[in-house]
Amino acid sequence: MNQRENFFAMLEGRKPEFIPNIMEVYKICIFGADRADQPLVGGLDAFGVNWVVTKEGEMPEPNRFMFEDIADWKEYVHFPDVDALGIEEAAKIELADVNRDEVIVNVYSPTGLFERLAAFMGFENALCSLVEDPESCQEFFEAFADYKIACMNRFIDAFQPDVITYFDDLATANGLFMSPAVYRSVIKPSHKRIIEAVTSRGVIFNQHTCGKCEKIIEDYVEMGAKMWSSAQVSNDLDGILEKYQGRLIVEGGWDSSGPASYNDATVEDIIAETVRCAKQYGPKGNFIFLPTLLNENGNAIFVGDPRLAPMIEAWHTVDKL
Amino acid sequence: MEKVFAELQEAIENGETQAAMDKTKDALKLGLRTDKIIQTAINPAFKDLGQKMFDGEIYVTDVLMASRAAHAAMYVMEPIISRFSGATKGIVAIGTVAGDLHDIGKNLVIMMLQGSGYTVIDLGIDVPVETFIDAVRTHKPDVLALSSLLTTTLPELDNLMEALVQQGLRSQVKVIVGGAPVTAEYAGRIKADAYANDLFEATEAVGDLVKNRIGKYAV
Ligand code: B12
DSSP: OOHHHHHHHHHTTOOOSSOOBHHHHEEEEOHHHHHHTOOTTOEEOTTSOEEEEETTEEEEOTTOOSOSOGGGHHHHOOOOOGGGSOHHHHHHHHTTTOOTTTSEEEEEEOSOHHHHHHHHHOHHHHHHHHHHOHHHHHHHHHHHHHHHHHHHHHHHHHHOOSEEEEEOOOEETTEESSOHHHIIIIIHHHHHHHHHHHHTTTOEEEEEOOSSOGGGHHHHHHHTOOEEEEEOTTSOHHHHHHHTTTTOEEEEEOOTTSGGGSTTOOHHHHHHHHHHHHHHHGGGSOEEEEOOOEETTEEHHHHOOTTHHHHHHHHHHSOOO | OHHHHHHHHHHHHTTOHHHHHHHHHHHHHTTOOHHHHIIIIIHHHHHHHHHHHHTTSSOHHHHHHHHHHHHHHHHHHHHHHHHSTTOSOOEEEEEEBTTOOOOHHHHHHHHHHHHTTOEEEEOOSSBOHHHHHHHHHHHOOSEEEEEOOOGGGTHHHHHHHHHHHHTTOGGGOEEEEESTTOOHHHHHHTTOSEEOSSHHHHHHHHHHHHTTOOOTTBO
């Protein structure tokens, strides 16, 4: 089986021939997101939020908020014209050399409902708003979901992706930011519409949520997500892999705040973590390996690192199934 | 008297800002001392929240709302507290290290420390070593607190410890470190004085440090 055939075997709950890693299974597309969500090189996005790029990644400029009271959102939020974003052009550039028979085309859609709210008003204000003024939040999420859905449809037309990965970080290493009840009443209805817009067009929905979010994995699955990404070790990954066999592919596994992600992690540390992931999660069958290797220049996958080659070699050699 | 403490504690735990302010005013009207209010209503509120957070019963939103309410209570007491200088339990200078822009955890630690009666100097995010050093010289804090959420910025903690030694300041200030990738072992390796895992532990740990006690969180 090639990467593509193997992936679909996994997705359908059949026994894969091998356990993939994200570097090899996907053609990851980010140029659409560059136009619709967050500019890759920083600067103003289509909503007027300023993004700053750091070595480690990018984020909305800290402490510069568009509004602080969610009740005011309509005054400040102006939805971009999806026709004018240039998504078709982005797709053409990014898909120039893709071999669709071999790999899985995975289009990233970052800055989900909650993260967008936080991009406008900061994390603390956004979190407090969820509890203090849920009605205004819901209203905002509904409107933003309309925008996201329009973008998703464009992504699907232009990229013809197999998978769309939708990013919304809702948890810390210790638990969800908000109670499951708050998530379910304020965010979930709009989240559900986004998922259904994607799955109704035959595209696989991959939900990215960092941190310990296990209390709402069931919600994700129930709404139609077939994959969960960035699955971090603060969750009971063994239990989740087992419980959702044949229903959910779990992408992650790496202890991203642990010693194997320290700048000075040795090749031995990295191989040990790779082997741990392979042996612990591989046998379950519904797992894709997502390592987080970092150095003083940033994420190794993007900036390069001599430790990457031995890591991939270790992944290939170790027995996973 | 007990009733007003219980009500204030409840208002804080429920994140009710207005009620927290009202109850604090009531307590002051009854002639209760600010340190007594902090000890008997605000600290127990956070102790309780800490346990609930640990048990997974409450979430970041709840702690944020409670912190805001506690802040409001402190705001009411502020003019009185600052009239008795020396009423502060100690000075803490805190910042997120250079290259790192995460501040939710740091801000919670600040609110908690302020809520417990410490004077906190917030150096902000992306703070270079030199700024921490300057802060030690200018503000003479009892405790220097550093937050790092990225594994890539952990070396900044090492750099700061080195700089404190080089500048001859190490004996003047206690150092506590925290943030998701930081561990007690890491803190020990760089010869910090303490490590704490969350805002509640951080407050206890700072309490030990200002009193020169070797407590549970010493490394
Ligand atoms: C929210 C968040 C963000 C927000 C930050 C908003 C803000 N204003 O702070 C945004 C989206 C902007 C963001 C950006 C980035 N983030 Co971020 N982020 C998180 C997330 C989801 C939660 C962190 C958080 O706020 N937790 C809530 C608070 C309450 O908890 P806390 O910070 O741990 O603090 C508690 C304790 O640690 C302790 N504590 C904290 N500080 C101190 C200090 C002292 C002295 C003491 C005693 C205790 C203490 O007490 C606090 C209260 O209990 C984590 C995931 C995670 N697993 O933690 C990732 C995470 C930290 N981010 C990560 C990354 C990679 C990034 C980015 C590079 C890329 C990106 N696009 O996501 C950028 C970084 C930009 C930069 N240079 O800093 C990674 C780091 C990986 C690594 N190995 O380093 C994490 C772990 C997610 C992951 N992918 O694994 N992020």
